[in-house]
Amino acid sequence: LPSCQTRVSTTFRADVSPADYTHRRTTAMSQRARNYPPDNYNTPSFPSINWQLRDLTDDHRWSLFHISDIWRFTVLWTTIIYAVVHLGAAAITIAMHTNKRGSLTYIWAVPLLYLIVSGVQALVAGSVVGLILGAVYNAGFFSMSTWIPLLWGVINVLVLIIASFTIQGGL
Structure with missing residues (x-):
C-alpha cells in the first residue's frame, strides 16, 4: 500500500485526482479532434x-x-x-x-x-x-x-x- 501511494504521488499532481486527470486529458484530446481539420x-x-x-x-x-x-x-x-x-x-x-x-x-x-x-x-x-x-x-x-x-x-x-x-x- 505505501508503494501505491508513492506511485500515485509521483505520476499525478497532488491536487488532481487520477480520475480528474484522465477526464482532463480525454477532454483535451476530444476538443483537439473536433477542431481537426479547421472549418475553413x-x-x-x-x-x-x-x-x-x-x-x-x-x-x-x-x-x-x-x-x-x-x-x-x-x-x-x-x-x-x-x-x-x-x-x-x-x-x-x-x-x-x-x-x-x-x-x-x-x-x-x-x-x-x-x-x-x-x-x-x-x-x-x-x-x-x-x-x-x-x-x-x-x-x-x-x-x-x-x-x-x-x-x-x-x-x-x-x-x-x-x-x-x-x-x-x-x-
Whole structure:
C-alpha cells in the first residue's frame, strides 16, 4: 500500500485526482479532434512549399490534414526527385556510350527505360512512406507542413542511392 501511494504521488499532481486527470486529458484530446481539420480548411495546391516550421495562417493554407493529401504530395515529390536522379543517370549512360557504334541504335531507349523504372520505384516508395506519414500524423491529430513530403522524397532517393551500393565486409 505505501508503494501505491508513492506511485500515485509521483505520476499525478497532488491536487488532481487520477480520475480528474484522465477526464482532463480525454477532454483535451476530444476538443483537439473536433477542431481537426479547421472549418475553413482547403487543401493546398501542389507544390505549395512553405519553409516556415509552423503554419500560423488562419486558413492553414500551408498544411496538410488528410491522409490522401499527404499521400499525394509524398508520391508526387518522390516521383519528381526520382525522375531527376534517373535522368541524370541516363545522361551519364548516354555520354559513356555515344562513341560506341553498336550502342547508338538503342541508346534512345535508355532514358525511357530509366523513367519507367523510376516511376514504378517512386510509386511504391512514395506510397509506403506517404501512407505511414499520413497515419502517424492523423493518429496524433497533427497537421503536416507542405515541405515534409519534399523532405521524404529526398530521403527516399538517398535510400535508393545507398541501397544501390554493395557492402563488402562482414555485414
